[in-house]
Each structure stands twice: as C-alpha cells, then as structure tokens.
Amino acid sequence: MRPPLLSINNQAIGVFDSGLGGLTVLKALEKQLPHESFIYFGDTAHVPYGSKSVETVQNYSNQITQFLLSHDVKLIVIACNTASSVAAEVLRKKFDVPIFGVVTPAVEQAISFHKNGEIGIIGTQATIASNSYVDKFTSLAPHINTVQQACPLFVPLIEEDWGDTDTAKGVADIYLKSLAKHPVDALVLGCTHYPMMEKIIQSVVGNSVKLISSGPAAAKTVDNFLVKNNLQNDGKNSPTEAFFVTDFPQKFDKLGSQFLGRALTNVHHIKL
C-alpha cells in the first residue's frame, strides 16, 4: 500500500459510468465544483449496462470502484442510473469510501418540485425494472404517487445524434403517451443520456412539467457533502482531470465532446 500523495482534500473525485453518458454528470459536477479534480471511468468495453443482468452490473461496478480507489479518490459518484440502481448499496457495504449515486439526489430534487400531482420517472429497461426510483420515493415521500416508463430507444437515438429529430419526437410520443394521462408535476430523467433529448421530452410532456436531470442534482448533493465534511479542495493547485476507458469505441471523440461539451483530453485505455 503506497501512501496517498495528496492530502485527502486535494484528492480527486472518482466518477464512473458504463460508457460516455456519465459525462453529462461530470459536466454538472465541474460546473458546481470548479476547484475539484476528477477521474472519470467509462466502461466502454461493456456498455450498455441498461439491458444487462443485475449480477453483471454489480460485478463491473465492483471492479471499477477498486480501480478508482487505487487512484486515491476521496469519494465516488456513480454517474450511471443503472449502476446506481442495482449496485450502489452493494458497493457501500463493501468499500469505506463515500459513494453517491444519481438516484437519491434526483428523487430529493423531484420531491421539492412536487405540488398536488404525481412524479414521473423514465429510464432504461434495467433502471425501471429495478424499481429503484419508486422505492426511493416510497421511503422519502410515501404520500407521492409515481408513474414510470422504460424508454430503451432514447439512448441509441441520442448516440446516433438523432435526439432532436422527428423520429425522436415520434418515439417520445409513443413512450410518453401513458405518462400524459397522469397529472405529472416533475419528470425524472433517469438516464444520463436523456438531457441530450430534453427539448423533445419537454415538448411532449408540456412546459408545466419540471424535468429533473441526474447531473445537476447529484452535483449539489456532492457539494453539500464536501462542505459539511470539510473535504473541499483547498484550491492552491489547479484542478486536474483524467479519463479512463476500457475501449475506444466507434465515434468516441464525437460522442465524448457531445456529452461533455468539449473535447476529452488525457484519456487512457485500460483493461479491467
């Protein structure tokens, strides 16, 4: 065991996702926490997690957490709704480091926008089937009714850069038809890709519905935790950033900059 080279405050925040979608969460974290350093891990050799089994997603998440800990991160953000839904609890039991998923922050934010209606949740097949959002609402706000819908075609549409097309509009109309029958106050975008289709989703559900994205909600939660525990970076050195991926997939550069809003640099290819 080598000793950490930095004081705990100045260690990086580890962020991981099944692929590149979690970059939308990283983008929100950077905006909220400009003095922090980040290590992003994208498991692009195994992407997507959304259709895989719980056991397999837990196994991958476990290996990634070990990797991030070997890089002395001070906390970990699971920037993936599927892994947050099915692996966060398992990881928290196994590892000592603080671990934040994207489910609880989004649920807390949605509750704050609740009026008299219901809360909607959309996500991948695995996230919706896990009932993780519904369970979290039940435990934090049992008086709120929820309605959820899996939207498996949204991710491939976004990765094809068709997120703002008539095709995407047509698919959104079909998926969100059943939600429209409910008096929804807020809709949780339970997948890190979905903010890239925000415009169309908003147009289908109507402007009275508040859309909740994983990234900003998680970033606020992490910010509060750092302040409360006196764990903020002291800001004396420039923050650093590194990216680790298990594969350089087709369209890596294009998708990466699409999600992060700028080109990825300091990218390393590693095997789990």
Add this chain to the structure above:
Amino acid sequence: MRPPLLSINNQAIGVFDSGLGGLTVLKALEKQLPHESFIYFGDTAHVPYGSKSVETVQNYSNQITQFLLSHDVKLIVIACNTASSVAAEVLRKKFDVPIFGVVTPAVEQAISFHKNGEIGIIGTQATIASNSYVDKFTSLAPHINTVQQACPLFVPLIEEDWGDTDTAKGVADIYLKSLAKHPVDALVLGCTHYPMMEKIIQSVVGNSVKLISSGPAAAKTVDNFLVKNNLQNDGKNSPTEAFFVTDFPQKFDKLGSQFLGRALTNVHHIKL
C-alpha cells in the same frame, strides 16, 4: 488434454455471436443440417460488438473460440457480422479448426443475384466501417459496384420488438434513402438481427431488390464443406444442442425465442 469422446464427424458445430442475434443463423443452420449437433455461444455480457473497437472484438472472439475448442467442436461459424468482419482472419491464423464467417457466403450469394446493377450492403457501424463486405466483393467480383450504409438504429428497434412499426419504417426510409438512388439488384443484410425487419426493408427498397440474409447463405456454405470433406454427422445418434451465455440479460427469453423461433433449453451461464 483429454481425448475427444466422439468421432470428429459426430462432434458439434460451434456457433458464436456477440449476443442473441446469431440465433437467426443457428436457425438456418439447423434447417439446412438437421443431423448436426450445435453449441451456441452468445457473449451477452459484452453485447453489442457493433460499436466497439476492432481490438476489443478480436479479444472477445479469441476467448470464445478457445472455449468452443475446449468443447471439441469440429468447425466454428462466426454468426456475427462484426466479428466476421474484423476477427475471422485473425482467428484462422491462430487456430487449426475450420472457421466460417457470415461475410463470404453472403457475398457469394449476392453475386449470384447480380444482373446489371449494383449490390447494396447494410450493417452496424463497425461492420460498415471495416469495409469487409466491399473488400470481399472487390476480391471476388471486381466488376460489381457496391454501395453501403450503416443502420445503427435497426438493432435497438428490433430488440424493442418495434421491427414492424411505423417508427421502423420511418427510420428505414431515412437510412435507405441514399441506396434508393442506386440501381441495386441485391441488398446484403449484413447484421444477424436484420432478417427480423425484412418486411419493412423490402417495402422500402422495393420488390425488385433481392434481400440476402446471413443465415441461409452461411448454412449452405457449411453444408457444402461438410459434404466435400466427409465430415457430416453419421446420424446414428440424435443431434444435441447447448447454449452458453456470459449474461442473462433483460428480456433474454423473449428475444431468444423471437430470433430462434422457439424457446431456448439447455442454457448455461459462464464467465469468459
């Protein structure tokens, strides 16, 4: 090294794919070769291959081939266009067993339907980017002009069971628009999923275009090889069948029976 328990003729044929799409090829093999035994390997923990890097697909294919050889298969069919396109040659150099991909059989069949026009090819991002079909046409029939188009949304549409919907029709119209400008005699469905969208693809390209599916073309090639080399199963025992998958993904049973045309039995979960 344990000795094989069966004579080489009565050993199984190994078939592998990134996931369940290759079951459409297995279905064609079973129809063409009713006396043969089969071992099907679906790498469902890593699916899809179509968007991953060449190196990663070669690595997975290598491990699967070793697994199939440890089960004494007499030949291997790569029932995956991406792996056939980027890994078949590497595997043939490394292993002694006869290895058949789905590219060459489909190209040979397409050539037989060539009149005076061109040949179209559709497939995943990786298959099209590899130019494997175009290169094979160039080497076997340099006088034929080809035109190709990646259709990344077809697989997720089929896996959502939307292969026969207005949405699929709209997506096919967009992808196949450029092909329609060419005088195409035959269109190679360069992805094992695509036969599940055959009706819509045919309606978009018109009835004068002959659609070539990977499965039946590969099955005929394998049949010819077995006959020519005297390697057919002697038919004294009932043929057996076993399935190995690296994950039981969401919707496994539904997709499996959709592609194979019946429920999967004798399914084993293994780690690579």
